[in-house]
Amino acid sequence: MGWLILIFSLTSVLAAFLNIKKLKICFIIWTIANLGQIFVILFYKIAGFYGQLPLWIVFSLLNIYGYYEWRKEEGKFSKIRLCKFGFHSWIKTTVKKNNSTSIIKSCRFCLKEVKKDYNVI
Secondary structure, rough: HHHHHHHOOOOOOHHHHHHOOOHHHHHHHHHHHHHHHHHHHHHHHHHHHHHHHHHHHHHHHHHHHHHHHHHHHHHHOOOEEEEEOOOOEEEEEEEEOEEEEEEEEEOOOOOEEEEEEEEEO
């Protein structure tokens, strides 16, 4: 039983790492880990952990919702381009100087920059 809890805990750590890397598969892995924790608590009837069941259930529902939201957001970016680290993840910066405004987009991974200038009359 202890080794199952260890496996599901390590799986949660893997999912957190994948979330940092912005990979939506993290939500699937987290859901599997959470459902595994629920299984261990119910199957082995660990009395001291019954209070955690609602927590694992809520986490599982949040993971399903997170996967849905990330999948929905993918459709909004039709001009996604690949960079050497995966997909570009743009940071938008607005710079105002004299009568012109520059909008600079830079990828937070490969640091590529795209600049557009707008003249204000």
